[in-house]
Amino acid sequence: MANQSITAPLGFQVAGLSCGIKPSGLPDLGVIHCANGAKAAAVFTTNQVVSAAVEVCREHAKSAKVYAVVTNSGNANACTGKQGFNDAVTMCRQTAGGLACEPHQVLVASTGIIGQPLSMSRVTAGIDRAIVCLSGTAEAGQGFAKAIMTTDTKPKQAVQRLKIAGQDVTLAGTVKGAGMIGPNMATTLCFFTTDMAISKSLLNKALKQAIGNSLNKLTVDGHQSTNDTAILLSSGLAGNRTVNKMDSAYARFAKALDGLCDDLARQMALDAEGATRMFKVVVKGAATKAEAATAARAVADYDLVKCAVNGGDPNWGRIICAVGSSAARVNPGKLTCKLDRLTVFRNGQPAKFDAKQASRIVSQAEHTITVDLGVGQAGDFCYGVDLSRDYVTINADYHT
Numbered sequence: 001m002a003n004q005s006i007t008a009p010l011g012f013q014v015a016g017l018s019c020g021i022k023p024s025g026l027p028d029l030g031v032i033h034c035a036n037g038a039k040a041a042a043v044f045t046t047n048q049v050v051s052a053a054v055e056v057c058r059e060h061a062k063s064a065k066v067y068a069v070v071t072n073s074g075n076a077n078a079c080t081g082k083q084g085f086n087d088a089v090t091m092c093r094q095t096a097g098g099l100a101c102e103p104h105q106v107l108v109a110s111t112g113i114i115g116q117p118l119s120m121s122r123v124t125a126g127i128d129r130a131i132v133c134l135s136g137t138a139e140a141g142q143g144f145a146k147a148i149m150t151t152d153t154k155p156k157q158a159v160q161r162l163k164i165a166g167q168d169v170t171l172a173g174t175v176k177g178a179g180m181i182g183p184n185m186a187t188t189l190c191f192f193t194t195d196m197a198i199s200k201s202l203l204n205k206a207l208k209q210a211i212g213n214s215l216n217k218l219t220v221d222g223h224q225s226t227n228d229t230a231i232l233l234s235s236g237l238a239g240n241r242t243v244n245k246m247d248s249a250y251a252r253f254a255k256a257l258d259g260l261c262d263d264l265a266r267q268m269a270l271d272a273e274g275a276t277r278m279f280k281v282v283v284k285g286a287a288t289k290a291e292a293a294t295a296a297r298a299v300a301d302y303d304l305v306k307c308a309v310n311g312g313d314p315n316w317g318r319i320i321c322a323v324g325s326s327a328a329r330v331n332p333g334k335l336t337c338k339l340d341r342l343t344v345f346r347n348g349q350p351a352k353f354d355a356k357q358a359s360r361i362v363s364q365a366e367h368t369i370t371v372d373l374g375v376g377q378a379g380d381f382c383y384g385v386d387l388s389r390d391y392v393t394i395n396a397d398y399h400t
Contacts, residue, residue, distance in 0.1 A: 004159045005141020009170040009195040011036060011235030013134040016147030019126025021112070021119065022074035029072045029126040030147035032191060033099060033134050037065035038233040040107065041204040043211055045228035051078035052088040053110040054229060060092065060104050061231070064200070067101040069231060070094075070127060071109040071189060073148050073176065078114045078226040087118045094124045098131040109229045111176060111189050112150055141174070148176040148189050151273055151394060158263040160256040164249050167240040169196045171256050175215070175264045190215065190230040190264065196253055197236040198243040205246075206254045207232045214261035218383040220272040221391070222301040232257075269383050270365070274391030277365050279309055283328075284379045285372040291328035292373075292380035298326035299369060300384030310386035314358030316344040323371055334374025340367055347374075 007014055013033045021028040042061040044054050060066070070091050077084045092106040099106075110118075134140070145155035160171045177188030192207070211230055236242070243249045269278040281299045286292035299305055302322035308315040316337050324330055337345040339361045344353050361367050 002159070003138040003141065004172075005138050005157050006032065006144065006172045006174050006191060006193045007136045007138065007141040008159045008172040009193045009235060010237040011038070011195055012193045012233070013136045014140050014144040015130040015133040015135065016140070016143035016145070017126060017130055017133065019129070020122040021072055027143065027147035027149075028074040029123065029130060030070070030144040031095060031127065031130040031134065032069040032144065032193070032233065033131075034067055034233055034235050036235060036237070037067050037105070038235050039198070039200045039203055040066040041200065041207040041232040042107070043208055043230050045225060047224050047226050047228070049079065049226050051076050051110055051227040052080060052084035053077055053108045054227060055085060056088040056092065057107050057109060057229060060107050063105050065105060066107055066233060067105045068095050068099055069107045069109065069191065069233070071148055071191075072112070072118070072123060073150050074112040075110060075116055075118050076112045076114045076227050077110040077118050080115065080117055083117060087120055087123075090120060091123060091127065094127045095131070098128060107231055109189050109227070109231070111148065111225075111227050114226060145174040148174070148191075150176065152176055153271055156264055156267040156271065158260050158267070160260045162252060162256050164196065164238065164240045164252060167238050169238045169240060169253070170194065171196070171260050173260050173264055175268060177268050188225060188228055192230070192232040192257070192260070193235070194232070195235045195238040196243070197238060197240050198234055198250070198253065202243060202246070202250055203232060203234055206250070206257050209254060210257040210261040213258050214265045215268075217381060218265045218269055219297060219300050220269070220275070220385055265383060269385050272385040273394045274388040275385040276388055277309060277363070278383060278385045279366065280368045280381055280383055282368060282370045282379065282381045283373065284370065285334070285374050285376060286378040286380070287329045287376040289378045289380050292378050293382070295323050295326045295328035295371065295373060296380055296382035298322045298328070299371065300382040303387055306384065306387035309362055310388050312359050312363035314339055314344060314355065314362045319369060319371065320345060323373070328373060329375050331374035334372070336372040336374065338370040
């Protein structure tokens with residue numbers, strides 16, 4: 001079977017292991033290494049309160065070449081003051097020392113419980129062990145994917161393969177995230193690798209676009225983390241001529257990255273905390289794309305809609321209520337709603353439909369809610385998940 005992990009592109013080795021951050025003993029530390037140096041792109045949370053790792057990584061991502069990423073789960077290293085910042089720097093320094101590069105050429109990310117200091121003796125010992133274990137195998141990639149998990153129940157990985165000017169190009173990604181997801185510019189922890197030769201500026205452009213079209217379209221509970229980080233590394237070893245302009249090669253790469261991100265976003269939705277099913281909200285007929293996005297997210301975040309989906313209840317009234325209470329302009333006389341292809345509300349009035357068929361649609365693992373605002377020509381979408389009793393249980397038990 002083909003490698004489906006972040007080691008699939010040429011030039012990358014990874015490791016994932018337990019260093020004792022998590023009391024459970026589950027994997028909690030990972031390292032990615034690109035021996036020849038990679039171009040890096042990154043996007044981060046827009047939360048005003050950010051983790052120490054985000055502070056450090058923002059600066060280090062500006063480096064012309066990046067040789068490694070070090071990441072931990074089980075501890076967010078957020079709201080930990082100057083010591084937390086120093087600890088994030090130490091993680092980079094320890095990694096750099098073991099890989100013969102400079103600390104500013106190492107990126108860092110953390111996730112987990114907020115407000116607790118890292119046990120740095122365990123972390124630094126774990127980094128040293130991870131460096132010794134670095135490998136380009138699929139098994140190593142799987143191990144890294146497990147090392148970034150918190151309340152996730154399974155690792156999430158995806159790979160895209162394509163031809164660029166006759167050369168084989170591979171893109172791969174892994175993401176962590178099951179709750180506290182209402183991203184804006186990034187999403188939880190997400191790591192991408194590619195062997196495509198491409199300029200740093202276009203790498204950044206492609207990443208921002210791909211995140212915006214997929215992972216930023218997912219909301220589990222509408223809550224943005226302090227640690228959201230997405231990193232894309234390019235080894236440039238595919239053998240294609242370096243892409244320096246927005247030509248057809250760039251377009252194909254960007255499309256593949258969009259597909260990769262969308263795949264991971266859907267995996268996240270289906271593994272969201274307590275989720276039993278997901279849904280896509282498509283908004284049409286909006287005055288602007290921004291208003292369409294606002295309306296779509298309002299439906300996906302609306303607790304009553306999420307509860308109805310959990311119960312397999314085709315309650316279109318809650319959908320209309322969510323749209324109407326959003327900031328998007330609505331023409332009540334033209335407002336229309338569909339569940340998959342079944343129209344349940346047309347031009348401001350209830351439509352005749354088979355209630356059992358509607359319930360079957362909502363009870364599927366995935367379905368689409370389409371709302372036409374009747375105002376303009378713009379549209380957008382958002383992914384959402386149902387709200388179950390398990391979500392409350394998970395977050396009631398997850399404490400400091």
